[in-house]
Amino acid sequence: MKKVVEIVDVIDTAKVYAELSDANSGGICVFVGAVREFTNNEEVVALEFETYEAMALKEMGKIADTALAKWGLNKVVIRHAVGEKSVKEPVVIVGASSAHRDACFEACRFLIDTLKETVPIWKKEKFKNKSVWVSAHP
C-alpha cells in the first residue's frame, strides 16, 4: 500500500518504519508532533483533540496523493491521534519514503504544514484553571 491515512486513539511510533520501508527507497523521513509542556510560559496539563473523521480522512488522503505525485514518493504515512494527550505523548506522525533524501525531507514538511492548514482536527489546550481552543480567536 502506497499510502496510510488514519485517525487513531494512540500513535505507535515504532511501526512507521515498517510502513515506509521500501526496496526502492534510499531515504525515509518522519516527523512526529508531540505535546509540549509550556505554551507562552503557561503549563499545559493536556491537549484534547477532536475531529470530523470522514472529512479529515478525505483531506489527509488528498495531501498524501499530492505528495506522492509531486515528489514521486514510494510510500506516505499520515496518522493523527484524537482524545486527551498528556505531555510528551505523540499526537501526529507523518512520513515519506523516496529513492533519495531530498524528496522525502521536502515531502514531510509539506505533509505536516498542509495537515495543519486544511484537515478538520481541533485542539483544546487544557491548563490548570482554563481550557482554550487553539487558533479559534485572533
Added chain:
Amino acid sequence: MNVLFFGITKDIVGSSEISFSNELKPTSVASLKKRLIESYPEFSKLNSLAVAVNSEYADDSVLLNGNEEIAIIPPVSGG
C-alpha cells in the same frame, strides 16, 4: 436539514448538531453562515468560519437542498 458542529462552535451552540425545518432552512452556504451568526453572535469573533458540504469545503455560493451532510468548520488546529 441537519448541521454538525465541531470544536469551539460546538461549545458556542451547546450541541453537536442542530436541525432546520423545511420551511426555515437556508438555501446556500452564505445564508447558512448569516443565519448562524445572527443566532450565535460569537461566531463572528472567530478567526474563520468554513462550511463543509458532504465532507468537502464549500464556498459561499454553494446551494443547499437540505439532503447534504453539512458541517461547520471553525479554525482547524491539528498537529
